[in-house]
Amino acid sequence: MKRLCALLFSLSAIAPAQAIEFNAVQADKSSVSFVFRQMGVAVDGRFRKFNAQLAFDPAKPQASRAALEIDLASVDAGSAEANDEVATRNWFNTKAFPTARFVADAVRAQGGDRYELSGKLTLKGRTQTLSTPLTFRKDGALGVFDGSLTIKRADFAIGEGEWAAFDTVANEIQVRFHIVAAATK
Amino acid sequence: MRYTSIAIALHWLIAAAILGAFCVGLYMAGLPVSPWKLKIYSWHKWAGVSIFMLVVLRAAWRIGHPPPPAVPMPRWQALAAETVHRLLYLLMFAIPLSGWLMSSAKGYQTVYFGVLPIPDLLSKDVELGKQLAELHELLNFLMIALVAGHAAAAIKHHLIDRDDTLRRMLPWRSTQATLPEN
16 A cells, blocks of 8 residues: 555656646648659649647647648649649639648557557548558657658549549659647646 | 761651650640640650750760761851751750759659659759740750751752752662762
């Protein structure tokens, strides 16, 4: 009993010290980008405007919350011409579906600085469950989250009609995120 | 005296490829975005890389195999012919290079036949990309003007002067000998 009390006491002493929650995303330091292939050529793109919300305590990853909302009109798909094209009905159909939304269901520790994040991505009216590897590191007082996953554009009807075949624009799109968040008490 | 058969083959192959790539380039620039446009742009770039390699081959061959001596003609004509030939060689190098640099500056790496990435010498710079596009176009129109002059001169030598200037570059051997052997 004495030992249990001592254990509980020591745990309670440790827990508050470790309960540091990274929850204030710094948008100017964060990025959501992607790479797609057209005719075998890798083309970089990114979203200039997105809103990420996060609550992550490295000591309690399973209690994390994360959500990302992307303003699809802020896309940079490589050129002005490409930006106009991806806003059309065949691609994002930005008028009808202005935002993409990802909501995390679970974060699982994978050992070291690695985690697995799973959740639901809603894009162009279609929702899919995804999971992505994620790394977390501390940079001074900031928490830095990096991840990369491959999604298939056809799963979300991105690129319909004449673009539906994958011979010019490949189905696989690599999405990368780099989220920097400060901790608030 | 004729050019070597390798020189003749490269001359006509490159001439046909350049005219083809030029026409495709004119056509594709105005297309609306579509899979067809992305395909034809890639084909044009692959053609440019192929032409560049053929031109390297041709220049190397030319260095090792000097052309036959020019047929007698007024000094100004010989000088004009020499100048145009030099400019055409220069443009055969400069045009594919400007296309490659333009593509890099626009943020689209050239990947030969979709499998062999050609390194980007320039990083993405949209303004520079626009300037290089204008340079690429300007060099092409200059080249087409020179090619037209070059072809017109060859035809004039053939039909009016009736000398061997064109005949020595023709892929087939002509039975008609118009110049007496010295």
